[in-house]
Amino acid sequence: MPLKMWDTWSVFMAHDPSENPAAVGEAGTEARPLLKVVIDLVLKEGPLTSAESFLVQWVGQREGQTRLCCNKLQIWSMAISYHRGVLERLDLDSIQELSLLCMNNPTCLLNFSPYLGRMRNLRSLLLSSLWSGVFLTPVEKDQIITQFTSQFVKLKHLQSLHLDNVFFLEGHLDQLFWMSFQTLPTLVQLALQSLLRVEALAISAVQDLPWVLFPPVFKEAFNHRQTNILRAMVAVWPFPCLPVGSLMKNPHLETLQAVLDGVDLLLTQVWPRSCKLKVVDFRAVNHNFWHVWGGAEDHACSPQVIRKQQKLEDLPKSEERQPLKIIVDICLKFCRLDECHTHLLQWAKPRKKSLQFCCPKLQMKVLPVCTIIEILKVFEPDTIQELELNSRWRLEALAHFAPYLGQMRNLQKFLMAGVYVDHCLRKTFTEMEYVHKFLSQFSKLNCLQHLYMNQVYSFSGHMDHLVRCLKNPLETLSITLSLVSQSDLNLLPQCQSLWQLKHLNLSGIPLFFFHFKPIQILLESITATLQTLEFEGCELNDSHITALLPGLSQCSQLTKINFYGNGISMLVLEDLVHRTAKLRQLTHELYPAPLECYDNGSLILDRFIQLCSSLMTTLRAIRQPEKVSFGAGFCSGCNERCVYSLEIKLCSCWQSD
Structure with missing residues (x-):
C-alpha cells in the first residue's frame, strides 16, 4: 500500500474538529476517541521493514491521538535489545497472541519479563527453544526464572500455553504452572466442581491429582462439607502445611472430624511418598496459602520451597520422621469449650505420643485450676507463646498452677487478671509461700x-521477688487496677529488665498516695525506647506532671500518651501540650480536661469547650495532630465522658438536657 496514504490521514487529523460536527457530536464538546492502528509484528534481529518503521514513527509523532495495537506478536532471539523502543510504543494490553522463539540468552528473558506482565489481555503464549548459551550459577538462573514466571499471575485471560524445547526451564516448570494456575479460566473451575459432584470419582482421583490442584479442590470440598473427599485428601496432602483453621470461619463438627480422620488414616498407613504434610494448623487466622491460586503469594508453599524440601526428604535419613504437628489456639471461657475444640481435645489425648500438639495462644477465663491442668497435659508447654490467665483464683490455686507456668519456656506474652486474697493487707506465712512459688517461675521464662x-491484689509488697526473677528485657509492663506498695514502686527504676521498655501502663493505680520520684526516674531511663505511656485514672496532680515533663519531652519514639482521669490545671496542661507538640511521632493523645472546667465537681460545658479549644490551638500552632482529645471526668449519672476532639461528644446526660 502506498505510504502517502498515511500522510492523507495526517491531513485529516489536523483539521479543526469543529469542521466535522459528526465527529464531535451534537453538543460539539465530546473528544474524538484515539485512532487505533492495528498491526501484526514479527520482531527479529536487525531493523524493522521500511513500512513497519514508518508506521511506528508515524504513530509516535501523533502521541495522544493514536494507539499502536498488535493482536499477534512474534519475538525472535535477541530482538528485544534491538526493538525496546517498539515495545515501549506498543499498546501491550492489545496483544492477544505472543510467541517467544529461540532465546538463547537468559538476559533477553529477564529484560522481556516486565513487558510480559503488561500484556493483560494475552490469551495464547508460545515458548519455543529457550535455552542458555551462557554459564549461569544456580542462584542467577533461579532469579531469572522467578522474575519471568512471576509475570504469569498478571495474565488473567491466558487460555493457551504451548511449550517446545524449553530447556532453560528444566526443573522449574512447576513454578511456571504454579503462576499459570492462578489465572485459571472459569472453564477449569467448572470442571473441578463437576469432579467434586461425583464423590467416588473424586476420591479415586486424589492419588493422581496434580499438586497445584489440591488447594482449590480441598477448599471447594471444605466449603461444601464433602467429608469423604476431605478425609482422602488429608492422607495424601502434598504440602508441608495444611492451614485448615483459616477455612473454619463457622466451625462445623463433621468437617473437623473428617480432617482428623484423614490424619488418623495417614498415621495408620505406610506414609505415602507424595504426602509432605508436617503441620495441620487449626488456628482461625488469615493464611495466604488459600489465596495462592487466586493471585497471592505464599512463600512457605511456593514451588522453590517445596522443591528444596523434596530434595532434603530424598536424602538418606538417620532419624525417624518427626511427629506430625497439630497447632491450635485455645480459648476457655466459663468452663465451656465449643463443640469443635471439645472434640479436638478428646481426640488428642490418646494420640499424644504419636503427634505433637502445639498451642501458641492459650486463653483461660474463670476456670477451676484442675480443668486447666488437664488441658495443659495435652499440649507441649514450650509451644505456648501467649498466655491469658483471667482466673479469679485464690493464692492456693495459683501456687498449684505455678509448675506448669515454669514449663512454658517460650512464653512471650503473659496476661494475668483477677488474682485475689481474702485479706490483702496481711498475708499468712503459707500465703506468702504461695506468692513466692508462683513468682519464682518467672526466672524460667527467658x-x-x-x-x-490487671486487678492483681496479691503481689503487693512482693514485686522485688518478681523483678529479680525477670531475666529478659521486657518491652511491655502493664500494671493496672492493682494493689501496689511504695516498696514495689521503688524497685521499678532499679530493674535492668525494665530499662528497654516500649510500653508502660500504670492506669488505675492511685499514685497520688505514693512518693513519685521512682516513676520519674524510670521514665527518664527509657526515653530512648518508650512508645506508649498511659497514666489513666492515676489521680495525678500538677506536681506529678511537672516532675514527668523533663523525661517526657525526651521520648522521641512516643506514639501514644493517655492522661485521662487526672486532676491537672490549665496552666500545667498548656505546658504539657506545648512539650508533647514537639514529639513528631505522636499519633494518639488523650489529655484530661482542665480543673478549671469544673465547679464543685460538676462540669461547666461552655468553659470545657472554651478551654479545650484553646489547648487545641496551642497544639496546632506547632504541628497538626492526628488523633487528640480532651476528656472530662466520668459523669456520675451515665458513667460516660464528655470529649472534645475534632467534634464534641457529650455524655448521655448532657445530650438529654
Whole structure:
C-alpha cells in the first residue's frame, strides 16, 4: 500500500474538529476517541521493514491521538535489545497472541519479563527453544526464572500455553504452572466442581491429582462439607502445611472430624511418598496459602520451597520422621469449650505420643485450676507463646498452677487478671509461700517480653521477688487496677529488665498516695525506647506532671500518651501540650480536661469547650495532630465522658438536657 496514504490521514487529523460536527457530536464538546492502528509484528534481529518503521514513527509523532495495537506478536532471539523502543510504543494490553522463539540468552528473558506482565489481555503464549548459551550459577538462573514466571499471575485471560524445547526451564516448570494456575479460566473451575459432584470419582482421583490442584479442590470440598473427599485428601496432602483453621470461619463438627480422620488414616498407613504434610494448623487466622491460586503469594508453599524440601526428604535419613504437628489456639471461657475444640481435645489425648500438639495462644477465663491442668497435659508447654490467665483464683490455686507456668519456656506474652486474697493487707506465712512459688517461675521464662497484670491484689509488697526473677528485657509492663506498695514502686527504676521498655501502663493505680520520684526516674531511663505511656485514672496532680515533663519531652519514639482521669490545671496542661507538640511521632493523645472546667465537681460545658479549644490551638500552632482529645471526668449519672476532639461528644446526660 502506498505510504502517502498515511500522510492523507495526517491531513485529516489536523483539521479543526469543529469542521466535522459528526465527529464531535451534537453538543460539539465530546473528544474524538484515539485512532487505533492495528498491526501484526514479527520482531527479529536487525531493523524493522521500511513500512513497519514508518508506521511506528508515524504513530509516535501523533502521541495522544493514536494507539499502536498488535493482536499477534512474534519475538525472535535477541530482538528485544534491538526493538525496546517498539515495545515501549506498543499498546501491550492489545496483544492477544505472543510467541517467544529461540532465546538463547537468559538476559533477553529477564529484560522481556516486565513487558510480559503488561500484556493483560494475552490469551495464547508460545515458548519455543529457550535455552542458555551462557554459564549461569544456580542462584542467577533461579532469579531469572522467578522474575519471568512471576509475570504469569498478571495474565488473567491466558487460555493457551504451548511449550517446545524449553530447556532453560528444566526443573522449574512447576513454578511456571504454579503462576499459570492462578489465572485459571472459569472453564477449569467448572470442571473441578463437576469432579467434586461425583464423590467416588473424586476420591479415586486424589492419588493422581496434580499438586497445584489440591488447594482449590480441598477448599471447594471444605466449603461444601464433602467429608469423604476431605478425609482422602488429608492422607495424601502434598504440602508441608495444611492451614485448615483459616477455612473454619463457622466451625462445623463433621468437617473437623473428617480432617482428623484423614490424619488418623495417614498415621495408620505406610506414609505415602507424595504426602509432605508436617503441620495441620487449626488456628482461625488469615493464611495466604488459600489465596495462592487466586493471585497471592505464599512463600512457605511456593514451588522453590517445596522443591528444596523434596530434595532434603530424598536424602538418606538417620532419624525417624518427626511427629506430625497439630497447632491450635485455645480459648476457655466459663468452663465451656465449643463443640469443635471439645472434640479436638478428646481426640488428642490418646494420640499424644504419636503427634505433637502445639498451642501458641492459650486463653483461660474463670476456670477451676484442675480443668486447666488437664488441658495443659495435652499440649507441649514450650509451644505456648501467649498466655491469658483471667482466673479469679485464690493464692492456693495459683501456687498449684505455678509448675506448669515454669514449663512454658517460650512464653512471650503473659496476661494475668483477677488474682485475689481474702485479706490483702496481711498475708499468712503459707500465703506468702504461695506468692513466692508462683513468682519464682518467672526466672524460667527467658523469652518473656510482654507482662500484663490487671486487678492483681496479691503481689503487693512482693514485686522485688518478681523483678529479680525477670531475666529478659521486657518491652511491655502493664500494671493496672492493682494493689501496689511504695516498696514495689521503688524497685521499678532499679530493674535492668525494665530499662528497654516500649510500653508502660500504670492506669488505675492511685499514685497520688505514693512518693513519685521512682516513676520519674524510670521514665527518664527509657526515653530512648518508650512508645506508649498511659497514666489513666492515676489521680495525678500538677506536681506529678511537672516532675514527668523533663523525661517526657525526651521520648522521641512516643506514639501514644493517655492522661485521662487526672486532676491537672490549665496552666500545667498548656505546658504539657506545648512539650508533647514537639514529639513528631505522636499519633494518639488523650489529655484530661482542665480543673478549671469544673465547679464543685460538676462540669461547666461552655468553659470545657472554651478551654479545650484553646489547648487545641496551642497544639496546632506547632504541628497538626492526628488523633487528640480532651476528656472530662466520668459523669456520675451515665458513667460516660464528655470529649472534645475534632467534634464534641457529650455524655448521655448532657445530650438529654
